Amino acid sequence: MSSADTFTVNAGNSSVPCAPDQKMLDAFLRNGVWVPNSCNQGTCGTCKVRVLSGTVDNPPAPDSVLAVADQEQGFVLSCQATPTSDVVIDPPVEDAGAPRHALRDISGTVGIVRDVAADTVSMTVLLDEPLDFTAGQYVELAVPETGETRPYSMANPPSEPGKLEFHIRRQPGGLATEGWIFESLDVGDPVTMTGPWGDFCHEPEERDVxxxxxxxxxxxxxxxxxxxxxxxxxxxxxxxxxxxxxxxxxxxxxxxxxxxxxxxxxxxxxxxxxxxxxxxxxxxxxxxxxxxxxxxxxxxxxxxxxxxxxxxxxxxxxxxxxxxxxxxxxxxxxxxxxxxx
Ligand code: FES
The missing domain is CATH 3.40.50.80 (Nucleotide-binding domain of ferredoxin-NADP reductase (FNR) module)
Known part of the structure; x- marks a missing residue:
């Protein structure tokens, strides 16, 4: 263990600190090490990495998300795995088009909430500090007093760095929508979130198609x-x-x-x-x-x-x-x- 509080996760030329209760993907993205990711919920398999040495706490993944053959070779879902020792992983293949925005905690206040269609609102959050992201990415909004988060994609481009626009549809009985957004959310309310997440990204280099x-x-x-x-x-x-x-x-x-x-x-x-x-x-x-x-x-x-x-x-x-x-x-x-x- 590297210090009293953290382990070190090594990925090729990069080493990042990771707290014992911190998911490895979170540690990578917060420290600017890109690992492809999408759901951050253990359901898509995008974030898999191969553990070469060390131990991790890794909830079982269904074969449809992480193939048994991959699991036998030491692959884990980095969005679900937490280290239980210092760990070395096989570094993900460098992707030149990958977004390079470090994951971070973000705060702001609700600017506008507009009914735009049946059971659908458009919400704007005014950020305390600008957020770097790539068009297509999302943030995880913290649902107050629940310890839960919900993913919402930004509907505005990164050229508007001081605000984020979201489109939110009511989910019957949904914790975030019926328990908060459609129930008690108001202009001026504080909002916290983490982001940016995801590799569903605008690829500007393909300008000719x-x-x-x-x-x-x-x-x-x-x-x-x-x-x-x-x-x-x-x-x-x-x-x-x-x-x-x-x-x-x-x-x-x-x-x-x-x-x-x-x-x-x-x-x-x-x-x-x-x-x-x-x-x-x-x-x-x-x-x-x-x-x-x-x-x-x-x-x-x-x-x-x-x-x-x-x-x-x-x-x-x-x-x-x-x-x-x-x-x-x-x-x-x-x-x-x-x-x-
Ligand atoms: S399983 Fe989807 S990002 Fe980890």
Whole structure:
């Protein structure tokens, strides 16, 4: 043990201090060592690292998240594992496009809370200090007096460093929504969070390809940040935005997207309703995209929404010949824990 209070986790050229009750991923990201990550809940498998020496406390992971063969080779989920001695891990492969923003604790106050659709609010938090992040990433909001956090993606781009915009849908009985945000949250309330998390990130180097953004419900939030960041780089960028919801009452941010397409000739906005007839498009976003685009060979995609929508969208993009390496999906699925009865 390196000191009375911490262990050392060594990853190649980097060593980071890690408290006995601290997850290794948290220690890496706080010290600027990038490890790919998404859910921070032990459900996606993105953050796996191989322990070469030392011991960790590591809750069992299902085979679907961390294959038995990987577990036998010493892989653990770094978002769940805590060290019980000094540890050496196989350093993750360097990814030139990885976000380099150190994870940190963040505080601010609620600036605006707006009802934007049925059971959906847009909330703005004014930050005490600016936050560096990449469009597409998320923070974990602390739910007051519960010791729990909930992930919410930023809907605004990093060029607005003093504030964060979130889109939040009510979850029936949800600890964060019915126990707090839709119940007692008010303008001026203090908010704490950690971030930025996640590797669902706008990749600005691909400036020459058109973007296809497929969103379901409030999965629109990170795609709004990505679209705005992409247009800051290139106002002429070709961007096809498909937003799927069930009914018209669930549709939101229509004025924003219609305004964006009016001022940016490359932007097409296509809202799709899956359970209601109207004058616009009906059906699922992947089907609508296939009707419109004969080929996606020269496009890149970002998808965020319910897992079934994302899976169907990925299949649709592959059928339109999009290279798999250009298909990026948000992998986290928020934990559901209900308000105590
Ligand atoms: S399992 Fe660790 S980030 Fe998803």
């Amino acid at each position: 058109g973007l296809v953004l497929l969103a379901g419900g409030t999965g629109l939030a990170p795609l709004k940040a990505i679209a705005r960041a992409a247009l800051e780089d290139d106002p002429e960028r070709e961007i096809h935005v498909y937003h799927g919801v069930r009914t018209r009452a669930e549709l939101y941010d229509v004025d924003f997207w219609e305004g964006l397409s009016a001022t940016h000739p490359g932007v097409r906005y296509i809202p799709c309703l899956s359970r209601e007839q109207w004058s616009g498009r009906t059906g699922y976003v992947g089907d609508a995209m296939m009707e419109d685009l004969p080929s996606c060979r020269n496009h890149a995609a970002y998808l965020c929404g319910p897992p079934a929508m994302v899976e169907a969208g990925v299949k649709a993009l592959k059928r339109r010949r999009m290279p798999p390496r250009r298909i990026r999906r948000e992998k986290y699925t928020p934990a559901v824990r209900l308000v105590p009865a």
